Amino acid sequence: MSLWVIIRISVKALIRNKFRALLTTLGIVIGVVAVIVMLALGRGAQEMVKENISSMGTDVLWVRPGSHNSRGISGGAGSVNTLTIKDFEAIQRECPSVEGASPTAATMSQVVFGNQNWNVRVEGYNERFLRLRKWEVVQGRFFDDRDVRTAARVAVLGQTVVEELFPDSQPVGQTIRIGHLPFKVVGVLEEKGADMMRGEDHDDTIIVPYTTVQKKFKGGVLYVQAGIVKALPDRAEYAEEEITELLRQRHNIQAGEDDDFDIKNLSEMAKVLDTVLSVMTSLLAGIAAISLLVGGIGIMNIMLVSVSERTKEIGIHMSIGARPSHVRIQFLAESVVLCLLGGLIGLILGMSSSLAICELLGWPFSVSVESVWVALLFPTAIGTFFGYYPAHKAAQLDPIEALRYE
Amino acid sequence: MNMTQSAQASREFNCKARAAEPRSGLLIQLENLWKIYEMGTVQVTALRDVSLQITEGELVAIMGASGSGKSTLLNILGCLDRPTKGKYLLGGVDVSTYTAALRADVRSERIGFIFQNFNLLPRASVWENVEAPMLYAGVRKLERDRRVEHALEVVRIPEKARALPNQLSGGEQQRVAIARALVNRPSIILADEPTGNLDSKTSEEILSFLRGLNEKEGMTLLVVTHDLETAAYASRLIVLKDGVIERDQAEIGSRFFESPANSKTVFGEQR
Numbered sequence: 001m002s003l004w005v006i007i008r009i010s011v012k013a014l015i016r017n018k019f020r021a022l023l024t025t026l027g028i029v030i031g032v033v034a035v036i037v038m039l040a041l042g043r044g045a046q047e048m049v050k051e052n053i054s055s056m057g058t059d060v061l062w063v064r065p066g067s068h069n070s071r072g073i074s075g076g077a078g079s080v081n082t083l084t085i086k087d088f089e090a091i092q093r094e095c096p097s098v099e100g101a102s103p104t105a106a107t108m109s110q111v112v113f114g115n116q117n118w119n120v121r122v123e124g125y126n127e128r129f130l131r132l133r134k135w136e137v138v139q140g141r142f143f144d145d146r147d148v149r150t151a152a153r154v155a156v157l158g159q160t161v162v163e164e165l166f167p168d169s170q171p172v173g174q175t176i177r178i179g180h181l182p183f184k185v186v187g188v189l190e191e192k193g194a195d196m197m198r199g200e201d202h203d204d205t206i207i208v209p210y211t212t213v214q215k216k217f218k219g220g221v222l223y224v225q226a227g228i229v230k231a232l233p234d235r236a237e238y239a240e241e242e243i244t245e246l247l248r249q250r251h252n253i254q255a256g257e258d259d260d261f262d263i264k265n266l267s268e269m270a271k272v273l274d275t276v277l278s279v280m281t282s283l284l285a286g287i288a289a290i291s292l293l294v295g296g297i298g299i300m301n302i303m304l305v306s307v308s309e310r311t312k313e314i315g316i317h318m319s320i321g322a323r324p325s326h327v328r329i330q331f332l333a334e335s336v337v338l339c340l341l342g343g344l345i346g347l348i349l350g351m352s353s354s355l356a357i358c359e360l361l362g363w364p365f366s367v368s369v370e371s372v373w374v375a376l377l378f379p380t381a382i383g384t385f386f387g388y389y390p391a392h393k394a395a396q397l398d399p400i401e402a403l404r405y406e
Numbered sequence: 407m408n409m410t411q412s413a414q415a416s417r418e419f420n421c422k423a424r425a426a427e428p429r430s431g432l433l434i435q436l437e438n439l440w441k442i443y444e445m446g447t448v449q450v451t452a453l454r455d456v457s458l459q460i461t462e463g464e465l466v467a468i469m470g471a472s473g474s475g476k477s478t479l480l481n482i483l484g485c486l487d488r489p490t491k492g493k494y495l496l497g498g499v500d501v502s503t504y505t506a507a508l509r510a511d512v513r514s515e516r517i518g519f520i521f522q523n524f525n526l527l528p529r530a531s532v533w534e535n536v537e538a539p540m541l542y543a544g545v546r547k548l549e550r551d552r553r554v555e556h557a558l559e560v561v562r563i564p565e566k567a568r569a570l571p572n573q574l575s576g577g578e579q580q581r582v583a584i585a586r587a588l589v590n591r592p593s594i595i596l597a598d599e600p601t602g603n604l605d606s607k608t609s610e611e612i613l614s615f616l617r618g619l620n621e622k623e624g625m626t627l628l629v630v631t632h633d634l635e636t637a638a639y640a641s642r643l644i645v646l647k648d649g650v651i652e653r654d655q656a657e658i659g660s661r662f663f664e665s666p667a668n669s670k671t672v673f674g675e676q677r
Contacts, residue, residue: 321514321542
């Protein structure tokens with residue numbers, strides 16, 4: 001008996017009970033929808049994380065003063081201010097895996113130009129900022145090492161700030177007031193867009209030399225709030241080791257004592273985010289598994305009903321030469337076709353709902369090949385597994401009993 | 407279509423089956439056959455040491471009261487059931503120990519069934535009903551179509567090919583069943599009360615047609631009946647009682663009873 005004939009007979013049998021078939025396969029539909037949405041959301045979230053990281057630049061390490069959590073209250077407030085500008089100069093100079101390093105300093109401040117004003121994050125970096133943060137200047141120039149040395153009052157503006165302060169004039173060459181001090185605008189950064197995860201606007205920022213922030217806004221402190229280090233490609237782990245060794249040496253930390261600084265790796269942060277996502281994903285996977293299981297049991301139930309309804313028909317088929325295996329394959333095919341129908345409906349519903357959800361969250365949406373496989377393979381497996389017992393039961397019928405059945 | 411054409415078609419239809427087995431060879435051989443049903447603690451003996459031989463081309467009627475074991479005998483002969491003890495040789499091969507799958511193959515290749523209540527597939531068209539046995543025998547599509555068309559012509563209802571069984575009269579349904587039984591060119595046709603649900607005129611037509619198959623094509627037929635008029639069409643009568651062959655009047659020359667079929671042709675047309 002050819003596969004085509006078997007499928008044709010199955011489809012005909014299902015069409016006879018359209019509504020029942022549809023209800024039966026609902027569990028499969030829901031299961032497949034859950035799996036597809038899970039895949040789409042997982043993928044969307046992953047892509048978002050990736051975008052986020054690449055917007056910060058890969059191989060970036062953040063170095064911060066010692067975390068107080070390791071020693072509780074014994075460290076005291078002053079002990080966290082352990083990093084100095086000289087530490088970063090040393091990192092730049094002595095660590096072979098480091099491409100560039102910069103101390104950073106940040107403050108929130110009111111900026112004014114003409115009759116416009118805006119509250120903005122003012123970030124201090126050294127002249128390596130562009131390479132460290134993978135950013136470009138689209139107008140004017142970035143400040144240089146001389147500006148950093150002299151703590152010059154020069155500023156490079158992000159796009160959002162430009163839009164707020166200079167709605168209809170050229171910013172480069174103008175003088176703005178940050179806090180109480182006048183700054184010269186030397187350049188404008190390219191637009192980077194919003195950080196989708198934290199809802200933070202990358203472009204809502206002003207970059208100035210870190211020396212200027214420390215001298216003009218922080219009263220001339222010498223310690224550093226944080227620093228950014230960019231490792232050579234794929235050398236982030238080595239860079240982390242080298243920095244740790246260097247700083248422990250510089251800070252005279254004995255073996256066995258804890259570090260008085262903290263290095264964070266962006267890809268590590270991404271890993272943490274991934275973990276959170278995978279928890280969400282496994283939750284959805286659980287829902288999918290349960291509804292597929294329940295759907296499978298529903299399939300088995302209705303197939304058993306179908307077998308007893310068609311006992312006489314099975315008897316007739318056997319009398320005209322159907323082997324038990326013919327009967328078995330026929331009912332198995334019917335169960336698989338039924339499940340595949342659910343899979344296809346689930347594919348359509350799942351795709352449209354993940355499209356809607358991604359649209360709603362502003363996440364990227366992509367049709368995945370996996371989804372199509374899921375919609376085909378899961379139902380086939382379930383149809384085979386849960387259809388086997390009813391099909392076997394049909395095949396084991398005694399032809400005489402079956403023929404006598406009314 | 408007139409009678410001559412019909413007979414011609416029928417002849418062509420069965421020539422291959424007869425070519426495969428020598429005419430008047432021994433077709434069925436039962437040796438000391440027992441069938442015992444276990445019903446809880448009670449044993450019911452349906453067939454008791456039955457021995458029987460049926461030759462190619464015979465038309466045998468089996469009679470007996472209900473409970474005499476005639477249905478059991480038919481089921482075993484049709485490989486729907488297997489004997490408890492004894493041998494059943496079909497065409498020289500012992501099929502009494504066959505598994506369910508092998509018995510299905512025997513049914514597919516060698517046996518055609520005709521039932522009292524027709525047993526057509528209710529949701530399949532006439533065409534599909536006649537085609538069904540060939541699906542299990544692995545006949546290719548083109549050949550299937552050819553044979554279905556032919557079989558429907560033989561039983562003379564080609565115009566009903568697309569109809570569903572419940573749109574047909576009883577006689578027409580039984581003709582579809584006959585077409586279905588013939589389509590795999592079986593060695594023997596087993597008919598279980600083939601006219602039990604038909605009026606007397608239609609019964610006569612069906613029986614005459616069956617005898618036409620036997621006389622003109624040499625098809626071996628075995629008819630179970632409790633009706634003397636039906637048995638009258640046969641050339642040999644076996645009477646069962648309490649699971650034992652009480653009477654076997656074989657090869658008694660012309661007719662067992664005075665047969666009304668002498669003046670009839672296939673489907674009762676006057677000569």
